[in-house]
Amino acid sequence: MPEPRQTLTVELGERSYPIHIGRGLLADRALLQNATAAESVMVVSNEAVAPLYLDTLKAGLAGRQVIATVLPDGEQEKRLESMLPVFDEMLVNGLGRDSAVIALGGGVIGDLAGFVAATYQRGVAFVQIPTTLLAMVDSSVGGKTGVNHPRGKNMIGAFHQPRAVVADLSVLDTLPDREMRAGMAEVIKYALLGDAAFLDWLETHLDEALAREPGVLAELVARCCRNKAAIVSADERESGQRALLNLGHTFGHAIEAARGYGDWLHGEAIAAGMCMATGMSRRLGWISPADEARATALIERAGLPTTPPADLSTARFREFMARDKKNRHGQLTLVLLKALGEAVVTTDYDDQALEATLTESAHD
Amino acid sequence: MPEPRQTLTVELGERSYPIHIGRGLLADRALLQNATAAESVMVVSNEAVAPLYLDTLKAGLAGRQVIATVLPDGEQEKRLESMLPVFDEMLVNGLGRDSAVIALGGGVIGDLAGFVAATYQRGVAFVQIPTTLLAMVDSSVGGKTGVNHPRGKNMIGAFHQPRAVVADLSVLDTLPDREMRAGMAEVIKYALLGDAAFLDWLETHLDEALAREPGVLAELVARCCRNKAAIVSADERESGQRALLNLGHTFGHAIEAARGYGDWLHGEAIAAGMCMATGMSRRLGWISPADEARATALIERAGLPTTPPADLSTARFREFMARDKKNRHGQLTLVLLKALGEAVVTTDYDDQALEATLTESAHD
Numbered sequence: 001m002p003e004p005r006q007t008l009t010v011e012l013g014e015r016s017y018p019i020h021i022g023r024g025l026l027a028d029r030a031l032l033q034n035a036t037a038a039e040s041v042m043v044v045s046n047e048a049v050a051p052l053y054l055d056t057l058k059a060g061l062a063g064r065q066v067i068a069t070v071l072p073d074g075e076q077e078k079r080l081e082s083m084l085p086v087f088d089e090m091l092v093n094g095l096g097r098d099s100a101v102i103a104l105g106g107g108v109i110g111d112l113a114g115f116v117a118a119t120y121q122r123g124v125a126f127v128q129i130p131t132t133l134l135a136m137v138d139s140s141v142g143g144k145t146g147v148n149h150p151r152g153k154n155m156i157g158a159f160h161q162p163r164a165v166v167a168d169l170s171v172l173d174t175l176p177d178r179e180m181r182a183g184m185a186e187v188i189k190y191a192l193l194g195d196a197a198f199l200d201w202l203e204t205h206l207d208e209a210l211a212r213e214p215g216v217l218a219e220l221v222a223r224c225c226r227n228k229a230a231i232v233s234a235d236e237r238e239s240g241q242r243a244l245l246n247l248g249h250t251f252g253h254a255i256e257a258a259r260g261y262g263d264w265l266h267g268e269a270i271a272a273g274m275c276m277a278t279g280m281s282r283r284l285g286w287i288s289p290a291d292e293a294r295a296t297a298l299i300e301r302a303g304l305p306t307t308p309p310a311d312l313s314t315a316r317f318r319e320f321m322a323r324d325k326k327n328r329h330g331q332l333t334l335v336l337l338k339a340l341g342e343a344v345v346t347t348d349y350d351d352q353a354l355e356a357t358l359t360e361s362a363h364d
Numbered sequence: 365m366p367e368p369r370q371t372l373t374v375e376l377g378e379r380s381y382p383i384h385i386g387r388g389l390l391a392d393r394a395l396l397q398n399a400t401a402a403e404s405v406m407v408v409s410n411e412a413v414a415p416l417y418l419d420t421l422k423a424g425l426a427g428r429q430v431i432a433t434v435l436p437d438g439e440q441e442k443r444l445e446s447m448l449p450v451f452d453e454m455l456v457n458g459l460g461r462d463s464a465v466i467a468l469g470g471g472v473i474g475d476l477a478g479f480v481a482a483t484y485q486r487g488v489a490f491v492q493i494p495t496t497l498l499a500m501v502d503s504s505v506g507g508k509t510g511v512n513h514p515r516g517k518n519m520i521g522a523f524h525q526p527r528a529v530v531a532d533l534s535v536l537d538t539l540p541d542r543e544m545r546a547g548m549a550e551v552i553k554y555a556l557l558g559d560a561a562f563l564d565w566l567e568t569h570l571d572e573a574l575a576r577e578p579g580v581l582a583e584l585v586a587r588c589c590r591n592k593a594a595i596v597s598a599d600e601r602e603s604g605q606r607a608l609l610n611l612g613h614t615f616g617h618a619i620e621a622a623r624g625y626g627d628w629l630h631g632e633a634i635a636a637g638m639c640m641a642t643g644m645s646r647r648l649g650w651i652s653p654a655d656e657a658r659a660t661a662l663i664e665r666a667g668l669p670t671t672p673p674a675d676l677s678t679a680r681f682r683e684f685m686a687r688d689k690k691n692r693h694g695q696l697t698l699v700l701l702k703a704l705g706e707a708v709v710t711t712d713y714d715d716q717a718l719e720a721t722l723t724e725s726a727h728d
Contacts, residue, residue, distance in 0.1 A: 039693065080444060080447075080448070083444075084444070087513055087519065087520060088513075088515070091513060091515040091516055091519060091687065092515070094686065094687070094694065096689065096691050096692060096693075096694075097689055097692075098692055098693070118522065119479075119483070119510075119520050119521060119522055120519070120520065121519060121521075121689045122508065122509075122510060122518075122521045122522055122523055122689075123522065123523065123601075144486065145486075146483075146486060149451055149452075149455060151452065151455040151456070152455055154486075155451065155455060155484070155485060156451060156483050156484065156485075157483060157485075157486045158482060158483055158486055158487065158522060159486055159487065237487075322458065323455065323458070325460065325461055325485045325486075327460050328460060328461075328462055329403070329460075329462070330458065330460075
């Protein structure tokens, strides 16, 4: 019996594309041919993923010219300099504008390879094959690509939509537990920001999901992708509601930047950031202490941090948060909760609630 | 009496923008405000242009936060590494997504600053203020941005249309003669590729143009911009006819890459490249020897090279031409002339005509 599969669509007019979700997709030649018919392909991967899945993917791409660049693993690789060897390999091997770039990896690889695709010869086709839960449910969908700058995360990049996202759930079998939990932070994010029913579902199914029960994982990934696709379709370039997806990220990015990328995983920083956003929303009187406790409990059950590193001072937080891309005219924009399952993007909050959130967190 | 001005429009739907042509535009606050209302602006310029015009522009931008990055002059600066200090200054000064980048310089500065604008925080507003003839008539219009790679010209970049092009003809008063002549190569290109009447006009007015007679220059710049705008409007992303603008460029880029960027000016390489394309078209029997002589004579009258460097072998030419972005499936695409004033983009030519062109040029 064939494995069940789902295909969702990100609706973006002529840039619309499918998200395929199922097991065993990596070796599916017809599906990969449908994702990109390019005869020359650059696969970008990393040292953790390539030994496990690159050969399978190459078999799926048999008959084409396939070049692979395997980068070291980790967020610290997500910088402009890491793109140079990829460009170099593409040029040495004569890849033209009709070639494609495939990302085989997590969020770091997807963002970097996507930015390579966006800028190689002013843009070539791109396919996302996410290999982490985080990448499947969040970063591989929506066309945000880019790299970090020492002064801020994702500060250099482009919007470049993939032609297809191939979420092969079987690769999650080998995902380290810590990465699985980090991905769960973005999963919980969708529930908190806009899907209260999914919050109920998660509270019931979290343990099965962490244990990688196939049916639960398939439902979880599809639910997140549907949420993400709907938001991206409505606001491709983040002129408005797409910023809701940054729940926990303004605080979280500050944690990552202050620690130097790679110390905390992105999902871990976002988990602590969501707890801070939740706590600030409670201080503003927008949600109840019971709501805050419920959100924090779920994050804690997922094995994620609920507070930022203790040595991160209020001043450092403010310094890094001031660089957030959502800010306008120097005003700090935050994503906060009006209710569990209802986030807002706002500059209209009492700064004392922010100050209290930063101060309390710094001493937790 | 106010100086006469013209405003053309590049028609690209919601990305349409004006090209302002006239004298004294740099100090025109209302015009600059119209070009971008951003309160924070990064001006990118170079050491040749900034001492002459940066203060004037700053006066035109009075009342806003204006940061300037002044790079060394020259094609060798057009690389990824040169973008880093610009990003750094923007982040240090807290420039957000609502800021703008202004290019004050020639083609190198315009391409590089445009790529900064395309990629800073995934894209901010961009204004082109070209200060060379070449940039006014060609590179500032059309949204091609990018940098060179040691293995090929413009290999890394993006399409990012400016919000406005401000062609202040008075800055041409200080343009070195060699740069003026290099710009004339792109001017002649428009005549050869699609505007036979302009070829007649140029044969009459070339000397006045080189002597910078204001009325002649204004007409020349406007005519080129109209030609460019029409082609870009019809084919923004170069899926077809826009490649006509590459007349002489496949040969020319090979010259530039082989010499190391900066030895020959871009316009000089393109001039020799156009003579090669013209010669090859004559060998194919598409144009007459008299046509070839007429085109070559005009290029020579402009003080431009009509043959490539003698030490560039056929093999080296082919090596560099194989990397051209127009190539598909390994087939070398060329822009050739069916008549003076009528170019075609084609892979349908006798390779012996190419070989003869390369061989003869190498020994000229």
